[in-house]
Amino acid sequence: MQRHPGLAGRLESLGAWLIALLTLVPLGVVLASLAQPQAEIWGHLGRYVLPDLLINTASMLVGVAIGTLLLGVSTAWLTSVYDFPGRRHFAWALALPLAMPAYVLAFVQIGLYDFTGPLQSLIRELTGDSRWFPSIRSRGGVILTLTLALYPYVYLLARNAFLTQGRRALEAAQSLGLSRRGGFWRVALPMARPWLVAGLSLTLMECLADFGTVATFNYDTFTTAIYKSWFSLFNLTAASQLASLLVLGVLALALVEQRIRGDKRYTQSGRAGRLPPEPLRGWRGWAAALACLAVLTVAFLGPLVQLLIWAHTAAATDLDQRYIGFVLRSLGLSALAAGSIALLALLLAYAVRRRTDWSARLAARLATLGYAVPGTVLAVGVFIPIAWLDNRLIEAATALGWTAPSALIKGTLLAMLLAYAARFMAVAAEPVQAAMQRITPSQEDAAASFGLGRTAVLWRLHLPLLRGGLFTALLMTFVDVMKEMPITLMTRPFGWDTLAVRVYEMTSEGNWELAALPAVAIVAAGLVPVVLLALETEKNS
Structure with missing residues (x-):
């Protein structure tokens, strides 16, 4: 033809x-x-804005990179190489945090761990003092939240890498006298580098693109500075100048990824040659299960339960006909865009x-x-x-x-x-x-x-x-458009409020309970593709 x-x-x-x-x-x-370039704008940005933005953005990227690698690689290795109680369920459930937008997890984390939150209140009841508890409204809080929200990118790709390396790689390591732990450091991890670089690059690009999380924490990065320049200072020129720097940063990150990958080729042994999971018996098996459960609880189950509690409380006073408009606009806009x-x-x-x-x-x-x-x-x-x-x-x-x-x-x-x-x-x-x-x-x-x-x-x-x-x-x-916050905020017609816009408005006022209602709807929509993706990955494993 x-x-x-x-x-x-x-x-x-x-x-x-x-x-x-x-x-x-x-x-x-x-x-x-x-x-x-406009000398006056660049002079102002260079003196008062850029130093803090660069420090905040760089420290956030480094922290999230380390955190997602630790969580993603460790849980991927456990669920792909070892057998322990609940492994098959954890294998797909550990991807569920992708269903919860980072900006939703952000306000839930603040509500849970802030001074007036339930955790610190319980600590004060038991010990009389919670001043030693680390502040969630900090750089560390931002890094923790983004790490918990984004580690599944690394987890899914690392798990795919470990599952497809096959029997021969680890058998070769074991023939050289290495244990599975030694084979991990000397063989499996180096062979998984392309997958890890891909997952990490996705994570870092999501960090650079994030607006809702850093806005909730009042943590200034390039995305919040662009928004403030446009909508608070009404200076579109300054916003475009900052946006150009952010684009250069994204391009630099993409070039670094390509340079790290280089022209190396990594082959795989195929599914038929995969090494069977090694049973972890006794306390080791339960320790692995508790580790996976702890990650899943902090990143998804705990925040989801808190969201449902807040939404149930807020529904009695805030759920009215306005939400028909929020839902219809969100669904209609997402369907039209999709x-x-x-x-x-x-x-x-x-x-x-x-x-x-x-x-x-x-x-x-x-x-x-x-x-x-x-x-x-x-x-x-x-x-x-x-x-x-x-x-x-x-x-x-x-x-x-x-x-x-x-x-x-x-x-x-x-x-x-x-x-x-x-x-x-x-x-x-x-x-x-x-x-x-x-x-x-x-x-x-x-x-x-x-x-x-x-x-x-x-x-x-x-x-x-x-x-x-x-x-x-x-x-x-459809799901991505429903979760998208900055584009909707910055380009929507006047009065065109969606679920994501409602979340932003309520979190800006620090009203976590009212933000929970639209957040639950967004998370419910996000669960569908994530569960399908996770189940498909598990079926192929």
Whole structure:
């Protein structure tokens, strides 16, 4: 079947590049601000803002990197190599913290461990003094919260690495006189490096992109500084300058990841050669189970129970018809964004499928860069060109004698959808492209031999075979949009409050009980894909 028939093929390539522009334009606009530095703004930022931002951000990244590696690698090694009470349940349950957004875990942690929280209150009742208890409202509290929220990224990839290394690697280590513990340090851990680097890079990019957690802790990083510059100081130029620095930081992190990986190749022994779990008997087995239970309790079960208690208390006084609006707007916005992004991902995958040259593949790769970019950056990058276009359209309407509103595109759902598309294209594109790759050229040739045209092949062959990938894309994008906070806060129409916005408003006032109601709904939505992902991982193990 011909893959690039003249004009049609060029149109497909053009379509791929138009989709890529959804990401490239915001990034280009933000980075372009570096070409027009304003001495007064940079002087203020350099003297009063940047030193604290750099220290806070760097210490947060280092702390979370260490914490997620310790938690993720240790629990992955336990559940993949050893057998102990509850191992099969812990294997998938340890991924559940991914269902709870970090900003939700943040206010629950403060509510649990602050001076007036139940833990310190109990300590004072038992001992009379809780001043020795570490303050949760600190840099350590931020690092702890982000570590508990993000360690599953490292856990899932590290566990996959350990499970796929196979029997031969550890048997070779044991033949050299190494125990399983020694084999871990000398063989398994070095072989798992690509997976660990991938998991750690995801974790650090999520840290750089985080807004809700650091805002809840009143811990200034680049994301909070961008938001304050725009909405508190009303200085979009300063916000774009800070956003450009954050983009450079993300790009530097991506380059470091590629440099660490280098050109090394790591092979695996395959599933059939996997070493069976080693039983941990007696106190060792129960110690491993308690360690996994402790991590799961602190990261997910305990906060979930506290959320449910607060939500039950708040429902009696705060649950009213406003929540119908919060839920409907959240569901409608998430569904609209998921549908449009999944459609764009399908068009992108189809263009790459039909074109064999480098142009479409490059466009597809560039279109998915937005997932590594913080939502605050994309919000700024989308708003600036939309505001410029709005001004030009209003000027043209005024010149023609028409009456134009103060804003045509900015502050509308279209602006939100453009920012969401730039941010979450990778989430939808990956499962769709993976499903597309399972369709063989021979299947397309067979369909063409029956006289089916390009459109008919798409509808009668591709779409039925892509249903699984499209469903995954819709589900993952739906949940991500529902949890997304900074883009929604910075681009939503006036009065367009969603569940995530309600959480932000209530946590900004320190009202944890009222924030729990919308948070429970967000966590419930997030549980669906996480449980499916965890069960699929466990089934394949």
